[in-house]
Amino acid sequence: MRNRWNVEKDSVIGWLATLDGDVLGDVVRLGEETGAYRVVTAPALGFDRSVESRSYSEYLSGRPVDPAALSGVGSAASRIAYVNPSGLVVEDDVVELGALLPESPGRRPRAPLELMALRPPPTARLSITSCSDIWLPWCSAWHEDGAHRDDLADNRELAGRHAPRLNAFLTRIAELGDVELDPESTTPRLGFQVTGRGVRLDVENPRERTVWERFGDPGWPDLLEAARRAVRRAEQHPESAPYRSAVGLITDAIDHPLFRADHDVAREILRAAAVGSVLDGSMRVKVLAGEVQHVFEPEEIAP
Incomplete structure (x- = not known):
């Protein structure tokens, strides 16, 4: 088995959340609890998990949480399943997806998931995007020999392990307000696999x-x-x-x-x-x- 997913320059899938109240700190906590999004460094706020005994949500506790809590993030990890060099499927907290694809043209240095506060509380607007199709059961096969431009590769085994974490994250964010699919951040030919509540793991390859x-x-x-x-x-x-x-x-x-x-x-x-x-x-x-x-x-x- 091998990694067949890609990391693109621009977002592949994305959602927009409208949140009521001062809840950005709660979003950070929910990301940690689900394993979908854990901040590793936030230079703008002086946070570095390697020297902190606290998680980022604990670090923010007791202080006003404004958009800088997300826009100032330097790196963040997601619990991801991937195929290691020995051909085994492993799960780990991954900060940079491109490092897992050393020989692939689909390699770029991006995080599995990126969050950005677009508007501050009391009615905050939040974007949740990924520049990788690693979350999807069917990823683009554009880099494979002999593949047609719109062919899809089977990524169901990996997505079945980590996409539920992303879905749980989005579901819990929706409890704080409203979450919708962002069509401008979602690649049209891959959009059949996502809804406003996350990734659909039950879809068949339409091609x-x-x-x-x-x-x-x-x-x-x-x-x-x-x-x-x-x-x-x-x-x-x-x-x-x-x-x-x-x-x-x-x-x-x-x-x-x-x-x-x-x-x-x-x-x-x-x-x-x-x-x-x-x-x-x-x-x-x-x-x-x-x-x-x-x-x-x-x-x-x-x-």
Whole structure:
């Protein structure tokens, strides 16, 4: 597994919050409690977490909290899941996302989440933005070889770990006032994954076209032939070239091994059936056996 997300020059997703009362200190506290936003340094207010025994919210406690509490932030961390150099998914408090992408053209030195007070209390206006699609289940694939400009890459495993923290943060901020999606800070082609309350983790890739074929025989020849038919049908539709094709294989035979197989066993079954060579390492495979669905990336089933 590898990191497929990017860090852009401008914001990728963003929200606007309108808050009633002197609650900017509460916003800082909620970011710490959810793990979505923790201030590390705030030079304008003399805060440096490395030498402080207190969190930033505790540091601000008892003093007037104006927009400088956010505009004066030098660095902030978010609890993020990413793939380390060994290929393992880890979670850590990350200050600078670009450092995690040393070889990628999608690398830029930005924080996972950025907050800015646009208007002071008593009716404060707050922007919450990110210049990275790491929070989203489907991120831009623009930097990958052979990808179309609008192709999307699967980031669901990582987003499923840290996006709930962002969603919890936005939900709790909404309890202090109102939160809405900021269309000017949100990339239109990625906007289907966000709402005024956060990131949608249940969305499918709209640029993936699945060609389904049915198989019933418990033996491998029928499964292999179904895969071949699906590939041929996908190749017969050049007008859908901007969309990445996936092969879907369906069986209703309750005695088929895929009905009772877990994901690892199903993967070995497909490898044994040589489906990987049929697909030439380019298409995702979805196997639907009854109500059980297995999804495999091309590299998982390559022979």
